[in-house]
Amino acid sequence: MAKDEINVDVLVIGAGPTGLGAAKRLNQIDGPSWMIVDSNKTPGGLASTDVTPEGFLYDVGGHVIFSHYKYFDDCIDEALPHETDWYTHQRISYVRCKNLWVPYPFQNNIAMLPKEDQVDCIDGMIDAALEARVANKKPQNFDEWxxxxxxxxxxxxxxxxxxxxxxxxxTTKMQCAWLGERVAAPDIKNVTKNVILQKTAGGWGPNATFRFPAxxxxxxxxxxxxxxxxxxxxxxxxxxxxDTVDADQKKVTLQDGTVVKYEKLISTMAVDSLVEKMGEKELIDLSKGLFYSTTHVIGVGIRGERPSRIGDKCWLYFPEHDCPFYRAxxxxxxxxxxxPPATVLLPTLQLANGEKPTDTKEAYGPYWSIMLEVSESSLKPVDRENLMRDCIQGLVNTEMLQPEDEIVSTYNRAFDHGYPTPTLExxxxxTMLLPKLQEKGIYxxxxxxxWRYExxxxxxxxxLGVEAVDAIVSGGVELTLNYPDFVNGRKNTERRLVDGAQAFKSMKGITSHIANGTVQANGSIDKR
Incomplete structure (x- = not known):
């Protein structure tokens, strides 16, 4: 079969959030010719949603929408513009520990623990505070942090x-530069005060409130x-x-035989997979220093009213060994x-205790659901064959389910590249791999x-996709890639969803200040 040939200025591989960000920006500025390709028929990538045959929805992991960028907000609001398109939630999150529900973040709410554990935690915090005052070097890994x-x-x-x-x-094999706003550092005075007064700490973090599509x-x-x-x-x-990426010839061959020639390539596939498709041994060997974990997403649909013990909880953390999942x-x-609505008839597949139901006839709802996440790596194997059984037993162990609860639907999907691990290496x-790719015109x-989880x-x-386009077209600084602490520490308002010429004028002004070192830590521009 003769190959079709397509020529574009910018080719985007992948239609997850990054690829769609790049495509959105390219379409907005109406300058370079472009194309976006993805092997999945439905866009979304690692932010997609599956639907079970029974009608239960499960995201590819625990995603919620909160934002550091007005441009992102504008694009999302353009796509789903109506108030009825969204629900807004207050985060209600707990840690399951010692058969108790400890409010999140755990380290700020040790007042909920048994007295002996409160003593151990406060002793440790005091020792840590004293050590921090005299320490002459920064923590060298996550465990030390x-x-x-x-x-x-x-x-x-x-x-x-x-x-x-x-x-x-x-934790000893992980670096700590990625942390930023991801982990709350405890205030020992407030923690002690809350222990004495038996109070819980208030909400913390950027996702204390979040939106979710209706x-x-x-x-x-x-x-x-x-x-x-x-x-x-x-x-x-x-x-x-x-199928293949030829960086020297600047062309991508698709599996159907189509050849796409490009000037610049924005690739959102896993970088280790990208270099494999490039077939360049030096880059393949370099990418082997990157580590990742697989994520198993488990869904359980249950018949009945949502129990009061569950209430309005959003997501829950599980550090202990009585369940395989780390988050529900x-x-x-x-x-x-x-x-599915309560009017849908579904049979009971099993009871939560593993027994088969005595009555297998279809029955009405209402229904509720739990989504679980389990990690796997070469350092942490998983019994895949029995994972569903073990997760359901874990739900019983942690009192999320009662043994007699009726399970009407199960979902189990493994995502090979689940978390990009911030290892010491x-x-x-x-710092070697990404610049080598960029020298070849590949972003x-x-x-x-x-590969930056932060x-x-x-x-x-x-x-990341939007800013890659800005870098390609007008030399814009990629703030998100290169200055994670900066973008995570503020609300970025410099770009809005406006016409391309105005956006470029605004963006170039901001990036010139970045290049000159005149953007202050709070995000304002120093006019000196």
């Missing part, structure tokens, strides 16, 4: 076991964003599968459309394209 900030009590009770369950590597799950957001793009510039599904999301709480690899960006949320990922 935990001990320096929180002490041995919190470390042993929560931080070490929980983070191992999340990352599937020991319909179609998180994936519905990205389908809506993709629908704002011209269809003739998209190739999704079987006609968008990348009460997905039915995010939207009433995340599960990560920066030495990325590897996104959760696994640039800027791996949906808003970050989207803006």
């Amino acid at each position: 935990i001990l320096r900030m929180m002490g041995t009590g919190v470390a042993d009770l929560f931080m070490r076991p929980y983070n191992y369950k999340v990352w599937a590597v020991p 319909r179609d799950g998180t994936g519905g957001i990205w389908i809506a964003v993709a629908n704002t793009l011209p269809k003739e510039k998209t190739r999704f599904g079987e006609h968008g599968v990348v 999301t009460i997905f039915s709480n995010y939207s009433p459309n995340n599960q 990560r920066e030495s690899v990325l 590897s960006r996104g959760r696994f394209g640039s 800027v791996g949320n949906q808003d970050h990922s989207f803006m």
Whole structure:
């Protein structure tokens, strides 16, 4: 079969948040010719949503929308513009520890623990504070950071076991530069005061409130964003599968035989997969220094009214060994459309205790659901064959389910590249690998394209694509990629969803200040 040939200025690989951010920006400025391709028929990537045959929705992991960028907000609001498109929630989050529900963040709420654990945690915090005053070097890994900030009590009770369950590597093998706003450092005075007064600490972090789409799950957001793009510039599904990348010839060959020639390539596929498709041994060998974990997403649909013990909880953390999952999301709480209506007839598959039901006839709802996440790596194997059984037993162990609860639907999907792990070796690899690719005209960006978890949320990922386009077209500074602490520490208002010429004029003014070192830590521009 003769190969078709397409020529574009910018080719975007991947229609997850990063690729769609790049495509949105390219379409907005109406300058370079472009195309976006993705092997999946439905856009969304690692922010997509699956629907079970019974009608339960499950995101690819625990995603919620909160934002550091006005440009991101504008794009999302353009795609889903109506008030009825969204639900807004207050985060209600807990840690399951010692058969108790401790409000999140754990380290600020040790007042909820038994007295002996309170003593251990406060002792550790005091020792850590004293050590921090005389320490003459920064923590060298995540484990040292935990001990320096929180002490041995919190470390042993929560931080070490929980983070191992999340990352599937020991905390001693992780660096600590990624932390930023991800982990709350305790204020020992407030913690002690709350222990004495038996008070809980207030909400913390950027997602204390969050939005969730009323319909179609998180994936519905990205389908809506993709629908704002011209269809003739998209190739999704079987006609968008990348076979090889020839960086020297600046061409990508698709699996259907189509050859796409480009001037610049924005790739959002995992960078280790990208270099494999390039076939360049030096880059392949370099990428082997990157580590990742697989994420298993488990969904359980239950018949009955949502129990009072669950209430309005959003997501919950599980550091202990009585369950394989590290996080549970009460997905039915995010939207009433995340599960089938009560009028749908469904049979009971099993009881939570594993027994078969005595009555297998279909029955009505109502229904509610739980979504679980389990990590796996070469350092933390998982019994895949029995994972569903073990997770359901874990729900019973942690009193999320009662043994007699009726399970009407199950969902189980493994995502090979789930978390890009910030290991000790990560920066030495990325500081060589990403520039080598960029020298070849390839901008590897996104959760696994640039492999920086600290800027791996949906808003970050989207803006990685936007800023890659700005860098290509007008030399803009990629703030999100290169200055994670800067973008995470403020609300970025410099770009709005306006016409291309005005946006470029504004953006170039801001980036010139960045280049000259005149942007202050709070994000304002120093006019000196």
